[in-house]
Amino acid sequence: MRSGGTAPESVFGQDLFLDIIVDVPSLDDRRFTYRWTGDGVLPYGAKVRVPFGSAFADGFVVSRAQKPEGINVKDISFAYDTRFLPDREMLDFCGRLAGYYCVSLASMWSCLWPPVIPKMKGYVEPRPVGLEGPPERIVNGDALSQGEEELVWGSRRHRWARYLEVVKEELLRGKGSLVLVPETKEMGLAVSKLREVAGDLVTPVCSEMTGLSRREEWLQALIRPNPVVVGTRSAVFAGTSNLGAIIVDEEWSDSYKSPETPLYDARTVARHRAQYLGARLLLGSSHPSLWAYAMAREGALELRREPERPVSAEIVDLRASGPRREALSPALIERMKSAFEVGEKVFLFLNKRGEASQVICQDCGNTITCPLCGSPMVYHAKERKLVCHTCDRAEASPDRCPKCGGARWRFLGFGIEKAASEVARHFPEVPLYRLDKDTLASETVQETLSRFSMPGPACLLGTQLALGQLGFPQVRLVGVLSGDTILNLPDFRASERVFHTLRRLLDLGAYWEGEYEPAIVAQTYNPDHHSVRGLIDPDAFYEEELALRRSVGYPPFAALFKVGFSGKNHDKVKDLAREFSRLCGEAEPDIRVLGPIPSPKPKVRNQFRWQVALRHPDHLTLSRACRAALGKIRPASQVKITVDAEPVDMW
DNA sequence: AGCACGCCGACT
């Protein structure tokens, strides 16, 4: 609060000019000079509202400025409450991240503030930081490693025992912690667990933070000397720099990847932030990502693994059942029957993404993959061709399977409707519920689940939506109708995704104590595929998938960028994508440039879409080349460029 | 991102 004119003499009674970077796309941190006529000092990094063109925009103070000549300098409209100003270390850290992700510093800094911030009221003593220039974009994310890193692999109980231990240790050293969970609905449990060791220091922050109390919690995370901050993806930017540990629970989850720009991945940000602060990093997982597994294998992460529990899993080979096309195999029907007879519940999982126009060999289950990159190829009905969307390689669709010579091709995609009618036909007396996007409109997930959990036999047919629901009813049998159809997606992580989905089904009922594991019956056309075998032998999956990724030079053995181009003028989009590819190759000859190719969805909302993939062993080399190329492209043109420096898929 | 300026087609 303003304390009767005690603000610094030097900034009173005179015009104060400040350089502001405005958070507006394509402006890329261009500086604009504004006048500050309000009370108090606006420190480096302060967030302000400024008139911009005929509208307003948010921006950040980066330095003091001279009165510019020949420009009609406008006044800063207001400053946001400087109590929310992140500390200098976080500001600098985000400078590095901006370089790493090829985005503007302004957009990166925006992540450091809650969505709604009050205006600054009167004079607020800012934290002591100077008005230096912006931090050097050193973008050397790995140079500062000194903290310990570990992979906590096992059940929820196993992981949280370790988390609490570490949080407690750090508190004894006077250090706070940051705990990330994949979904908002996981926060309640995380908070109550952490309260056991950290009591009132536990500070939940929430991305859907519009309410006053939410904002207050965010502030507490900044102000408390050693907060134990809990939150989802966006919370990776919250809290002070006095952190002893950063914990990422269920790190395999792609919900850590931001879907909007800046396209950061909270897992990587967490790791870099821990390294930057010299804090420990804990990655927790019931089935680690390949990224985490590879680091543990190299010894970069210390491994704390709970012994694998035996699983009851049966893999049903659909190839054996011939051309008959039913959603439920006889083997599954048998198992369902015995489950219903003793009053148990069955969950049938159907991955709905199998609608794509794919062909697999009905005799041997072979899916044709691209010889250049290993991604499954996509059938283009129009030209009767198989196309690799990663390499832009097209070949005639073969008449006979190159593996077994079979000529019976199957087009994928049986819908949930068909499955439902089959279940109803086989088990007319068993109550049947559905949980998918189409049925969600009529009732909530919880309503469906509670009806499903009423005593007696019942069957639930669900998609991804059903996974990860807390308090899932006691299911004794899980049937996977078509979990592996996404193997046919042109995506370097398709196998990993199938593996995680299948392993996740084993955890359906796992909530806290009293865990149990259902028996699982997985129907598949790929019974020998390592991602399906991973249900029984996860280690074999990891080793095989790692070997595959290494042989084709994909993550985690190399950095991969996905650069998207979109606009309504097809030729301009294509030309700019070509130009960009050329410039990248020029900037750094070692870079593998794949494409440009039309995006898997080549036209969306009347916008044409092309993409380029870049690969190189070193992420920073890619970032540098990418920024160099972007800098040389004339910023005109109605083509939007999106750089994803850490894609989780190639869509 | 908005928004204004500016130079070529079909309308009262």
Add this chain to the structure above:
DNA sequence: GTCGGCGTGCTC
């Protein structure tokens, strides 16, 4: 003769 398309450029 004007209204209006959106390509190009600017925003302190």
